[in-house]
Amino acid sequence: MKIEIDKNSGFCFGVMRATSTAESELEKEQPLYCLGDIVHNGQEVERLTRLGLITIDHTQLASLQNAHVLLRAHGEPPHTYEIARQNGIKIIDATCPVVLKLQQKIKQAYTTHPDAQIVIYGKIGHAEVIGLEGQTEGKAIVIENENDLSKIDFSRPIILFSQTTKSVEGFNNLVNTIKTRISNKPTDLTPNTQSSTLNSQLNSGIHFEYHDTICRNVANRIPDIKKFATQFDVILFVAGAKSSNGKVLFNECLSVNPRTYLVSSADELNPDWLKNIESIGICGATSTPKWLMETIKQKINSIL
Ligand code: SF4
Known part of the structure; x- marks a missing residue:
């Protein structure tokens, strides 16, 4: 059985920058809060939570004082910066450039x-x-x-x-x-x-x-991922349910390979998908961590 992970899939520059900023800040100082999920991928959010990152919403931000708060790649409206200023909050701004x-x-x-x-x-x-x-x-x-x-x-x-993530x-x-x-x-x-x-x-x-x-980090992936999706009997597309570009890229794969399945974790793998096939391609969104695609590859190997 041929099992291959798409080398072009995985975090885009902006998400990579935000997650590595979180990791380096967590090493320096805790508690560190993040306003909203740092990335639209539950598995990666859980990994960073285990390292100490605390995800909060805007209501919780308003009641924080003198804390350290990371802003994710999506960016924030001016009102958020104003609340932070009023509450003495230090912003670690990981908004994608x-x-x-x-x-x-x-x-x-x-x-x-x-x-x-x-x-x-x-x-x-x-x-x-x-x-x-x-x-x-x-x-x-x-x-x-x-x-x-x-x-x-x-x-x-x-x-x-x-x-930035529209088609x-x-x-x-x-x-x-x-x-x-x-x-x-x-x-x-x-x-x-x-x-x-x-x-x-x-x-x-x-x-x-x-x-x-539109960000070309997403748009330029479409031709590559379509080409990748045609090369395998089955495609496992790995993305979180909230990922906008995940939906776009999943549909592009599906348009060229009807045996494309969306999974957000290795637990969602259905062994029936792997029957009577010779090759599986694993790919994902700009919010899909490489380690998660590796985990899914390991799970496939354990099933076969
Ligand atoms: S704009 Fe969005 S998709 Fe493009 S690099 Fe930044 S975070 Fe990634």
């Missing part, structure tokens, strides 16, 4: 274009999106799917950004839909590239500006 840059771009757009609607293509209620909305005093419009488009006034200026295809579709909904055809709209700025004026006189702010 890619997210930080996006927050700054949204804040700049909001302050320099007070007439425009700031639109974020993302998952409503996702921690990163809450941090992004916070840059606009909560006024940004979050679009998760076509049903949310009614929130946009297509007769007013629109500046569109994306949550490029979904973003491009949204751009085209917005163009269509604005009455006249655009004169000079061309596809934007990541982190560049586009100012466009439609024939209708409506300003529509869009920024592809």
Whole structure:
């Protein structure tokens, strides 16, 4: 039986940075609190909890005084920093630099274009999106799917950004839909590239500006993981239930290999999946630790 772990799967740069920051801070000083799950992977949260990391929510943050609190890669809205300042809390900021840059771009757009609607293509209620909305005093419009488009006034200026983990295809579709909904055809709209700025004026006189702010650490994995998924009889995709990019990457694997199964831990492995096959590929999300994929490989070996 061939069993292989995808070498391109596992923590992205931002998550790696956040977890290693937690580990090094825990060695220096405890207690160390983390605002929200450090990563959307229950197994990794449990590992860091065993090392001493204490996960808290925003209500608990408000009642903490003079403590050390780590902010995870997703980032936080300005209100969180304000609470920390008021309560004498030392922030260890592990916000991913890619997210930080996006927050700054949204804040700049909001302050320099007070007439425009700031639109974020993302998952409503996702921690990163809450941090992004916070840059606009909560006024940004979050679009998760076509049903949310009614929130946009297509007769007013629109500046569109994306949550870092959304799919490029979904973003491009949204751009085209917005163009269509604005009455006249655009004169000079061309596809934007990541982190560049586009100012466009439609024939209708409506300003529509869009920024592809999708993180390529996620987007670039799609072609690689699809190729990987075609090379095995069965694919075990390892990810936590809350992982956004996990859902995206799992569906990409499933689209090319119908025998793709989602597991969050070795306990969820179903021995029936391993019958009458010659090869198994193990891969995962940007929030999936390498050690967890190794554990699943060991479990498969123990079953066979
Ligand atoms: S997916 Fe990209 S933006 Fe998100 S934490 Fe990883 S590196 Fe940062």
